[in-house]
Structure formats: structure tokens, C-alpha cells
Amino acid sequence: MSNITRTVVAPLAFLLFLAACVATLSGDWASLFSLEALGKMGDFASGFVPPAMDAPFLARTGWAALETLAISVLGTLLAVIGGLALALPASGRWGLPAKFAARGVLNVARAIPELVWASMIVVAAGLGPFAGTLALAFHTTGVLGRLFAESLENVPPDANDALRRNGVAPAAAFCYSTLPQALPQLTSYTLYRWENNIRAATILGVVGAGGLGQMLYFHLSLFQTHEAATVLFAMIALVALVDVLSNWLRLRMA
């Protein structure tokens, strides 16, 4: 790339693109930063202090946090099952047509974000944490399935071949050779995804899929900002807790 492209053309192109973007946005930025607007935002922010701390509400928040945790665990677990089931064909075990079909399914599942899955599944499963669990499971199946397929492809086939040549059935050969070899990597992918899914599970509730997000949405809609502040703290604490926990698990397993 020539120097002039790097120093003149590229920055100019970026500035033009940025200007076009700013021009499309309807936001009236001058009035947003006016004293009046800032004062209103200040009022809104100060409405969050102090967070609601009465015992029944804290208990309810704790319960919602547990629900969020349950959604993330179960969603991830279902995704492990689904991901593994699709990773087998996607890693090319049952021929090329099956491989492409499985990859296609995985790509679609992964391309649709959890929240969009949730808003569609709510129609079928009704409001509540079950819809959130399924939404996480679908999206994560796409993510894990692809990662699992790649891990399975990368396992050296020697052990599997040796077992097969000595007359072991394909399923048993897979369980006793390929799977144990890939297992550490599969586990670490799963843990990493679980961390992600806790974050996702906290917010899925805004489309009615249960957990802390649903509580936050509910209280914000009613402008009960003290309660919303408590839920926000619970969200941050939950995510921090899981980060610490999974770091510790990873260190122990490595």
C-alpha cells in the first residue's frame, strides 16, 4: 500500500464515511449536551440512589439471579449436547453431504443472536425462563458445534483407526479414542461459552425470557429506579462471580 493511500486517502475516506453516518442519525446532539438535558439526565441518574435494600426485594433479586444462573447452566448444557450431536456430522464423519448440511444448520443457529432467538421462542414457549434457556441453547449450539467440529477434526486419527481395525464398533471407538483426546479442549470451550452465556442470560429477560433482565425491564418500565439499581448491582456481581469462578476452574484444569 503506497504511503499516500495510508496517510491521506484512507483517513479522508473514513472521515467521509463518519460524516455520512452522523448525518443519518436523528439525534440532536447540541440539545443532548445542553444544560437542561444534562440536568434531566442527572435527575434520572440520582433517582437510582439509594438502591432498594429491603429484605423481601433482596430475596426476590437473589432468586432472579439464581434463575439467571440456572438458565445459563441449562442452556449451555443443552448446547453441549446439541453441539456434539451436530459436530459429529460437521467434522466429516458421515460423508460430505452430511458435513455441509450440519455446517449450514450450525451457521444459521450461530448467526442469529440469543436475543433474537429469545424473542421468537417466546411465541412458542411463552414468557419465562424456559424460553431464555432454549434461546441460549440454540445460539450456543451453533457456536459450540462449530468449535467442537474443528476440535474433533484436529484429533489425530491413529487411536481411532487402531480400535476400528481391531473390530471395535464405531461408537465405542469414538468414545474411547477420539472423545477423550478432544475432551480437554471441548471442556475449555464450554467453560468459555458458559461465561458468555451468563452475560447473555442476564439480558435475555428484556424480551420476557426470565431472570434478572426481566426484573430490570419490569422495574425500569415502571420507573422504579431504586429497585432497578439493586438489580443492576446483582447483574454486575453475578458476572464478576462467574468470571472469578471460571478463571479458577481453568487454572485448576490447565
Next chain:
Amino acid sequence: MHAYTAAPPVDPAWRARIAWTLVAVVVLIPTGWLAEFNPAALWGEASLRSTRQFLATFFPPRVDLPFLALVAGATWKTVAIATVGTTLAVVIATPFALLATRVLSVSALAGGRMCALCAGIRVAIRSLLIVLRSIPEIVWALLFVRAVGLGDTAGVIAIALTYGGMLGKVYLEILESGETQATRALLANGASRSQAFLYGTLPVCLPELMSYTVYRWECAIRASVVMGFVGAGGLGQQMELSMKMLAGGEVLTMLLVFVALVSVADTVSSTLRRWLA
């Protein structure tokens, strides 16, 4: 002489297997109960009917011109929200990263230790960055939709804040993990800190900084679609409206556009990053 006996046909790992199965059962039952796990609900008469009706509306996707124009406008708005949001995030992250990096500390250079005040400021900035990024962008959007009203402004601010926190942290890491000898040599020989940064640190780190920023822009596009669901403008907001009306054909069109948008952003971002490296 010890008689040879064949090993009994017992799975050598049976203890571990039983233990893990027990753990799984003990964890799963309360988890399933908490998550109201009930697949039977999906096969109920009413839910089957509503699912079937909703799915039936998906085909064919709606492709008349006025609707496509609407979708195109919403898509461009999503790109605009992501781009302006990411630019603002860079504006937020840069000063914080510069203030908090240890590389440019003069007191650390002189005595080997930072002065207490400077160290305190650095910790404070790092904590602020943690708070910014530990609140998901959709929650920021939810808050700002209430503070500044429905529309893309809330989306832009949400991305700016969350990604400001993320970029700030990663900028810090990049600045501190790169080659620091040049910067230190400049500082030790009396260059000012801005000189040391511009001529020592920045040339080393710039490709990585830019490439991470481009990667975040790609993530911001995905995020801004999702944020539309809480009313922060763009494609997501249209999708939410269509879903509320159970207009599956519209949803399908927008899902296809979304997937195309994400893959275009993916390609643009990886091309740009290859070019920057």
C-alpha cells in the same frame, strides 16, 4: 508362579463415571426446576397452534419495494449507530488509556516506583473502565432510552460507553505489552511524555490498536441490531415491531438482511485488519 488371569471386563473408570453422573443429577434437578424446564409446554395444544401460525407467516419473506427500502434505511442506520458509537468509544478510551498506562509514568522510571497519587489515579481509571464495560450495552441502551427517549441516540451512547470501557482496557494492555524500551529511553533522555508517546510508543502499537478497534466496530454492528429490541433504533427496532405483529415474512427478510450485514462487516473488518497489520 502366578497364574495369568484375564482382567475382568470392568470399566476401569467406573468410579469417576458414577461420581460425575451423580453430580450431574444433583446439579441438574434444581437447575431445571429453576429454569422452569418443561419441553412438554412446547407440545401443548395452544402453543403448537401459535407456533404453527407464526412459522406459517415466515414464508414467503416480504420483498416488496417499499418494505425493502424501509429495511435498507434501518440497516444503514444500524451501521451509522455502530460507527458513530465506536468513534465516540475511541474518544472516551484514548485519554483514559493514556492517563492510566504505566509505560509513560515518569516517577516509575526515576525511582522504580510510582508516586502514591499517580498510582491512585491509575487505579481509579481502571475501575471506571471496569464499571463501563461490565454493564452490557443493551442495559445501557435500556437506561438511555428512558433518559433521552427512543431512537438512535440511546444506541450510540450505549455503544460509546460499553465499548469505551472495553477499548480503554485493551488499549492499556496493548500499550503496556508492546516494546517499551524506546519509550523509556526517550523519557530517560529528557523527552516530554507526549514526545515519548508519539515517537516511542505509538509507532510500535498503532497497527494493533487500529486492528482491535476495527474488530470492535464489527462487534458493534451486531450489538446495535440487538439493542434495537429495546428501542435504540436501526434494524433491531424494525425486527421487534414485526415480531410484535407476528409478521413472520418481515422477520425473515430482516433476518436474512442481518446475516448478510454481519458477514459483510466481517469481510470488511478482516480485510481492513490485514491491510493494517
